Amino acid sequence: MPTAPVIEVTDLRKSYAGRPAVDGVSFTVEEGEIFGILGPNGAGKTTTVECVEGLREPDSGRVRVTGLDPVADHERVARVLGAQLQESRLQPKLTVREALELYAAFYPAPADWRPLAERLRLEEKLSTRFAKLSGGQKQRLFIALALIGDPRVVVLDELTTGLDPRARRDTWQLIEDVRARGVTVLLVTHFMEEAQRLCDRIAVIDRGRVAALDTPAGLIRRSAGATVISFTPSGPLDDRELNDLPALVALDRKDGRITLSGTDDTVSAVLSLLARHHITAHQLRVTDATLDDAFLDLTEASA
Numbered sequence: 001m002p003t004a005p006v007i008e009v010t011d012l013r014k015s016y017a018g019r020p021a022v023d024g025v026s027f028t029v030e031e032g033e034i035f036g037i038l039g040p041n042g043a044g045k046t047t048t049v050e051c052v053e054g055l056r057e058p059d060s061g062r063v064r065v066t067g068l069d070p071v072a073d074h075e076r077v078a079r080v081l082g083a084q085l086q087e088s089r090l091q092p093k094l095t096v097r098e099a100l101e102l103y104a105a106f107y108p109a110p111a112d113w114r115p116l117a118e119r120l121r122l123e124e125k126l127s128t129r130f131a132k133l134s135g136g137q138k139q140r141l142f143i144a145l146a147l148i149g150d151p152r153v154v155v156l157d158e159l160t161t162g163l164d165p166r167a168r169r170d171t172w173q174l175i176e177d178v179r180a181r182g183v184t185v186l187l188v189t190h191f192m193e194e195a196q197r198l199c200d201r202i203a204v205i206d207r208g209r210v211a212a213l214d215t216p217a218g219l220i221r222r223s224a225g226a227t228v229i230s231f232t233p234s235g236p237l238d239d240r241e242l243n244d245l246p247a248l249v250a251l252d253r254k255d256g257r258i259t260l261s262g263t264d265d266t267v268s269a270v271l272s273l274l275a276r277h278h279i280t281a282h283q284l285r286v287t288d289a290t291l292d293d294a295f296l297d298l299t300e301a302s303a
């Protein structure tokens, strides 16, 4: 029997002062999945996850977390869902140890905070007051507090913003370990590398709507111009002939270098074209488009 999704969002709508921030968003997240929400500033990502956390009440639509309504069943949802705190929610004078102990006490069966603190490299800061922590240390404490209730679902908004590259990689590893234990992760991120590395599926949200929903590889494949070829030709090449290449999406010339994006067919055709004209392609590079390219393509397409 298929299990019910851990998170269900159906036609979610939320306006602020009559202006829609979330305008009909739907997605489901399955047990053990890392689901990413990606989108430009102001797209409605935080509003969406706040409705999932029960911090905001939707104007309309349906949100369920493990089958429960996060607003009506707030307490029961809070027991299964770990959320990354907003900075203003923590007392500046609280030490790291006190914060961990306090938040552990909220849950019936909390995780042991010591290995969590060690994992997040907070063990040397246990006696430091929250206000004295660096931005990255605060961020790591918020991640620890999100995980301390040993939740079934964890919602992380801007997980690694403000972390240095090493702390970012450690955090990714931690999230992968958390998922390996069967925890479902809803992750809002601006970092393509993070989304590509961690997420099983991603909803690209733009202007309050889902512009695309797929695996990272699927998003890249479906973006036009999934293959990019660039070279410096040894002789002149006519733009008209280049523009006639099959499946060509973009053509760019800069400092004698030509960059084309399209598909594998575009690449084969340009190589034949060069051969026909006896032109050599210097510094030839063929690369797959990245999630960055797909993101720009998808969000520009809906602009």
Ligand SMILES: Nc1ncnc2c1ncn2[C@@H]1O[C@H](COP(=O)(O)OP(=O)(O)OP(=O)(O)O)[C@@H](O)[C@H]1O
Binding pocket: 016, 017, 020, 021, 039, 040, 041, 042, 043, 044, 045, 046, 047, 048
């Ligand atoms: N409390 C609020 N009152 C009024 N407008 C708000 C409020 N919160 C968000 N908005 C507006 O709603 C829209 C969506 O905001 P939201 O924070 O959900 O976007 P976001 O995708 O998380 O953005 P960012 O990437 O910049 O964090 C924005 O236009 C924002 O200005």
